[in-house]
Amino acid sequence: MSPAEFQDLWQQVSRQPVAPLDDPAFGSGGALDLEIIARARHLKSSLFDGAVQAIAPLYVSSICKERCTYCNYRAGSNDPSLRRTRLSLDELRREVEFLVESRPLRAVELVYASDPQLTPDDLCRHVELTSSILQKHGASTVGLSAEPMSVAGYRRLRGAGLTFSVVWMETYDQERYAACHPGTHVKTDFFYRLDSYERMLEAGLDGVGYGVLGGLGPWRRDWSMLILHQQWLRRRCGRGPDIVGIPRLKHAPGSAFQQIDAPPADSQFRALVALHNSLFPQVRPFVSTREDFDMCLQLASGGGCLFTFNCSTVPGGYTLPNRGAQFTTGDYDALLFAPRVRAAGHRVLWDWRPQPCYTDLV
Ligand code: SF4
Secondary structure, X not given: OOHHHHHHHHHHHHHOOOOOOXXXXXXXXXXXXXXXXXXXXXXXXXXXXXXXXXXXXXXXXXXXXXXXXXXXXXXXXXXXXXXXXXOXXXXXXXXXXXXXXXXXXXXXXXXXXXXXXXXXXXXXXXXXXXXHHHHHOOOOEEEEEOOOOOHHHHHHHHHHOOOEEEOOOEOOOXXXXXXXXXXXXXXXXXXXXXXXXXXXXXXOOOEXXXXXXXXXXXXXXXXXXXXXXXXXXXXXXXXEOOEEEOOEOOOOOOOXXXXXOOOOOHHHHXXXXXXXXXXXXXXEEEEOOOOOHHHHHHHOOOOOEEEEOOOEOOOOOOOOOOOOOOOOOOOXXXXXXXXXXXXXXXXXXXXXXXXXXXXXXX
């Protein structure tokens, strides 16, 4: 997307957010929200019949060159308990085997800080190793959350076994983005990040994830931009992102923020996710353990989402005594919490593949 095309969309949502986000009643928990939530549940149920796709994040490195002001892993973090770590291949193997052999998980998302020592070859080795362990159990879903790459980089990772990749846009508000991402590294380049979705789609990954960090920017405009960006990518590429990240900003120990301005409140958050579900029911929210378990169940209403189990944001957090998390999460152990997900009326899919959302599906 060119800067001029982006500016057109941003000015459009700055004049007026996309309906019904422009309605003052949106997010109040009233009749408008209930109608959107009911419609989203109906659409999700008819497509997914309550099925949720289980996934676990696996942090590989907490060594970071970036300075995102809201993150404990930023260069310059002042968290005294933080012990930065990069997993060796043996440690990575242990972590994957824990999730796959002592838990029923069959989809793993490899998560990276922007570690200056890790090369594309390293990432390919990590993906190959994770994929090979999953394949022994008949599965193959390996995801990636890392700094944006070139088309060639994504193609190499796809060849190594990568099935999906997520890049969270954080906020579409360029001024706010610049203020929260100081420095001179990859993350400071707003348009390189914005264009990563086109690159991931061009590389032919089965799954592509987008999303904003709720509360970093103005949420009515950010979620309006998500909607317009999805529509723009579908027109331009014939396909849009099929995963939507829905993290809300939480205080992190070494964050530069003294306080967080205005993350969407619970009723606003539920309405935002339901609105996206009702507009793009094939796109699956990445239900995050930043939320309490009851909220996760509400967000999963009707199915058709990624549901996070066993979340540690510490590299080695499953099998090693490493300390210093990126941010606080719930840790919903698959053995303990999958029965509760089922009791809430969902089916838990352990072995699943990303499903591209082509334009002719909508
Ligand atoms: S959000 Fe990611 S890139 Fe930014 S400081 Fe944290 S780990 Fe590094």
